[in-house]
Amino acid sequence: MRPPLEAGGTGADDAAIGDLAADARAADAPPDTYRARLFRRFRRSRTGVAGLVLVSLILLASFLAPALSPYDPTERDRASQNSPPQRLRFDGGLFVHPLKVDLDPVTFEPRFVADIDRRCALAPFGRGWTYTLLGVAMDRHLLAAPADCPAHLLGTDGQGRDMLSRILVGSRLTLAMAALVVAISATIGTAVGLFSGFRGGWVDDWMQRFTELVLALPELPLYLALVVVIPRNADPLLVFFTLAAILSLLRWAGLARELRGKTLALRHADYVRAAEAVGAGTGRILFRHVLPNVLSHVVVVITLMVPGIVLLESFLSFLGIGVQTPMVSWGLLLNAAKDLQTLGSHPWMLLPVGAILATVLGFNMLGDGLRDAIDPHE
Amino acid sequence: MSELLTVDDLSVRFTLDRTAIDAVRGTSFSLRRGETLGLVGESGSGKSVTARAVMGLLPRNARLGPDTRIxxxxxxxxxxSEPDLQRLRGDRLAMIFQEPMTSLNPIYRIGTHIAETLRLHRGIGKREAWERAASLLDEVRIPDPAARLLQYPHQLSGGQRQRVMIAVALANNPDLLIADEPTTAxxxxxxxxxxxxLRGLQERHGMAILLITHDLTVVRRVCDRVCVMRRGLLVEQAAARTLFAAPAHAYTKALLRAEPSGQPAPVAQDAPAVLRAEEVRVSFRLSRPGLFRAPAILRAVDGVSLDLRQGETLGIVGESGSGKTTLGRALLRLAASDGGRITFDGRRIDGLTREQMRPLRPRMQIVFQDPFASLNPRLSVRQIIEEGLIVARIPAAERERRIRQSLEEVNLPASALGRFPHEFSGGQRQRIAIARALVLNPELVLLDEPTSALDLSVQTQIVALLRDLQARKGLSYLFISHDLKVVRAMCHALIVMRHGRVVExxxxxxVIAAPTQDYTRLLMRAAFDASM
Structure with a gap:
């Protein structure tokens, strides 16, 4: 333990007494920033780190989705409709056995059976369908599917489209929706919360009443009304953005309320008064003293908001009032699995549920870890 | 000799994040029936941990050393075992805490608090317990005990609540009472x-008291023997009389010497007035006006007039709720006043808007009580000190020079600039706060209890620093404090406030030597008279 700074230059008495509360480090250690401490505390939480890993993997997979997909997600293969997942095998090279249709001897129901005499080799980093990533046209894939030999690792849907590729590519729309909604609502919520809490008085009163109004709006009927408002033949992109806008306009109020409370408390913090005493104006106080001290809270709220939006998107698209075809999203993929017959005979259609589950779990774990790192109440 | 409590080789180790911290190392002491033992030390000395170890109330990450015997x-x-300890606690062993606001459960009546303790350990009936509770309240000298029993904690003042806590502790006639900073708040x-x-009760019941405090005046008043702790070690143990007359250990000597002393440099006779206030009033509206009732109004400051000359320190003393902090903030126009005149450097400032005040801001600065709350945790020391200079539009090179100069003036190394507030101790933080005020070359500094959150030794250093800066720069201080010892060492003039008015x-x-008012006399006796 090195001597505290206090002992320096204040006389012999101080050296004898010292400053017992000293937690200061010696001058040559690197400064301990708030962020560094936050990260140290975050690393302590095992679930938080697991969440971070999971979320990073999902985001990476989503970004590289076309490169990871063996098939074009919109390509239909009439030869293998509703085909079940095929097992990936290895003997020096990766391959799957193609499926052949066999009739059940009793019920005459068609069954898919692996044709062990044939092999469909999957080429690692081979060429496949063309896509653009960051504006560059590419045709390399992690596992390129062989031509004329169906290899669907997670099966296909009723129109013979590869489920693995669809789940991967579908993640982009779902996550983009979450990102968009979270970005807009966090911006509105932060702005309203800070302004309302800092201004106080009648402005605060009215802004709070308005926030309460937004909080009180029943969400589901609004979403259902969306179906009526947007024409059936509208551009899918337009539907996507309208949905994002509506979700954003409904989701900022909670954050605004929380931040208003925090701002009210910070407004009377001694360091804000001290800033006022050195002559700092409102803008400076807000952006230099209040905002940085509530930002960590915003980050946590945002992280915990993502799973909510992912679930909501899936729910709305599942009902058919969210994202429209030909776009691909997780909710829309589930839409294909909504009847009992599909569930019974093609259970792999439910695989997007796994993706949703992993995302929701990952973001929740990450958010909880961050929250514990920010308010360590031990 | 029959010892009531013997603590042998007490060691307590905390494990935090895989690093072990030894809070107490090898402390031994004992306590006889009817004796009061003072456990003195600054923050972090391990005195509270020692008390908690005796009570068996240590947090889960704490471990007793292998040779510890209590x-x-x-x-x-x-x-x-824990159930056996529970039977002992509140019966033979009792404890009172520092904060009387939080140690009583707000949803239970006063009577319930006392009666529960009685019924738990004595197994007596409800009616009998309540009767006994009333006599206990009478014993701790709370007037009208029968009515008080039915009240809730928030209806009592801080002092009364502490009396109730003592009544709860005394309920079962404990043999040992552990009092952890019972009067600090x-x-x-x-x-x-x-x-x-406490002293009267001890004589009557013959119990032993283990008193934990950082306040030497309290120790001198009530303790028979004293243990001085420092960084987890017991450095000296002696009879109170011996210890105060002839301390043996260097740390004890330093601690005794650390009581703020000396006097401020005299002020020139013709020094110009910096701040003048006439009949200043500040009121708070406690409730909105209703249809049939006037709003409830609290006169926090009621008609206060004062003069402050250049190089002078004006002390504003008073107990909590006397309006001293509100007055200070109103004088600097950090709070709104609603009557009277405030003149700063010959100019009336009471009517100015926030915008109009901004050019004057650098000339009047403020240092707050709590150095942990007054520095923005997200800014580095450089950014904290620099802020006022940026606002005043001072060029970067000049800013850098002045930051370094002010840091030097408060005796902090330049290496502190890139660091963040939490890396510093309380005393160092207060130095940073002083540097932030000084860098603007103010004429007037409002010091709002600048030393009360600090340990005694650090307090003395800060007082010396403030006096030194005043002498060098001709600063005028408004010094708000409840601690008359610090006030005596700092101030030229004094205002005693009570309920928003000036008493003296x-x-x-x-004022200190020959107070004319009863209230002032009471204050002075409480602060300086060790025999009281």
């Missing part, structure tokens, strides 16, 4: 009453 009435407390006059009460006003020496 013997109470012949029983090994450190070996006792109370005003000085109340503090004196509580100490007198005059030169510091005169």
């Amino acid at each position: 013997t109470f009435q012949g029983r090994r407390l450190d070996r006792l 109370l005003d000085v006059t109340v503090q004196a009453e509580i100490l007198a009460l 006003q005059g030169s510091c020496a005169q």
Whole structure:
């Protein structure tokens, strides 16, 4: 333990007494920033780190989705409709056995059976369908599917489209929706919360009443009304953005309320008064003293908001009032699995549920870890 | 000799994040029936941990050392199971805490608090318990006990709540009472009453008291023997009389010497007035006006007039709720006043808007009580000190020069600039706060209890620093404090406030030595008279 700074230059008495509360480090250690401490505390939480890993993997997979997909997600293969997942095998090279249709001897129901005499080799980093990533046209894939030999690792849907590729590519729309909604609502919520809490008085009163109004709006009927408002033949992109806008306009109020409370408390913090005493104006106080001290809270709220939006998107698209075809999203993929017959005979259609589950779990774990790192109440 | 409590080789180790911290190392002491032992030390010395170890109330990440033996009435407390300890606590062993606001449960009546303790350990009926509770309240000298029993904690003042806590502790006639800073949160006059009460009760019941405190005045008043702790070690143990007369250990000597002393440099006769206030009033509206009732209004400051000359320190003293902080903030126009005139450097400032005040801001600065709350945790020391200079539009090179200069003036190394507030101790943080005020070259500095959150030794250093800066720069201080010892060492003139009004006003020496008002006399006796 090195001597505290206090002992320096204040006389012999101080050296004898010292400053017992000293937690200061010696001058040559690197400064301990708030962020560094936050990260140290975050690393302590095992679930938080697991969440971070999971979320990073999902985001990476989503970004590289076309490169990871063996098939074009919109390509239909009439030869293998509703085909079940095929097992990936290895003997020096990766391959799957193609499926052949066999009739059940009793019920005459068609069954898919692996044709062990044939092999469909999957080429690692081979060429496949063309896509653009960051504006560059590419045709390399992690596992390129062989031509004329169906290899669907997670099966296909009723129109013979590869489920693995669809789940991967579908993640982009779902996550983009979450990102968009979270970005807009966090911006509105932060702005309203800070302004309302800092201004106080009648402005605060009215802004709070308005926030309460937004909080009180029943969400589901609004979403259902969306179906009526947007024409059936509208551009899918337009539907996507309208949905994002509506979700954003409904989701900022909670954050605004929380931040208003925090701002009210910070407004009377001694360091804000001290800033006022050195002559700092409102803008400076807000952006230099209040905002940085509530930002960590915003980050946590945002992280915990993502799973909510992912679930909501899936729910709305599942009902058919969210994202429209030909776009691909997780909710829309589930839409294909909504009847009992599909569930019974093609259970792999439910695989997007796994993706949703992993995302929701990952973001929740990450958010909880961050929250514990920010308010360590031990 | 029959010892009531023997603590042998007490060691407590905390494990935090895989690093071990030894809070107490090898402390031994003992306590006899009817004796008061003071456990003194600054923050972090391990005195509270010692008390908690005796009570068996250590947090889960704490471990007792292998050689630790705590013997109470012949029983090994450190070996006792939790249910056995529970039977002992509140019965033979009782404890009172520092904060009387939070140690009583707000949803229970006063009577319930006392009666529960009685019924739990004595197994007596409800009616009998309540009767006994009433007599206990009478014993801790709370007037009208029968009515008080039915009240809730928030209806009582801080001093009364502490009396209730003492009544709860005394309910079962404990053999040992552990009091952890029992008077620290109370005003000085109340503090004196509580100490007198504790001493009286001890004589009557013959219990032993283990008193934990950082306040040497309290120790001198009530303790028979004293243990001085420092960084987890017991450095000196002696009879109180011996310790105060002839301290043996260097640390004890330093601690005793650390009481703020000396006097401020005299002010020139013709020094110009910096701040003048006439009949200043500040009121708060406690409730909105209703249809049929006027709004409830609290006169926090009621008609206060004062003069502050260049190079002078004006002390504003008073107990909590006297309006001293509100007055200080109103004088600097950090809070709105609603009457009277405030003149700063010959210019009326009471009517100015926030915008109009901004050019004047650098000339009047403020240092707050709590150095942990007054520095923005997200900014580095450089950014904290620099802020006022940026606002005043001072060029970067000049800013850098002035930041370094002010840091030097408060005796902090330049290497502190890139660091963040939490890396510093309380005293160092207060130095940073002073540097932030000084860098703007102010004429007037409002010091709002700048030393009360600090340990005694650090407090003395800060007082010396402030006096030194005043002499060098001709600063005028408005010094708000409840601690008359610090005030005596700092101030030229003094204002005593109570309930928003000035009780007494005059030169510091005169008010302290020869107070004319009863209230002032009471304050002075509570602060300086060790025999009381």
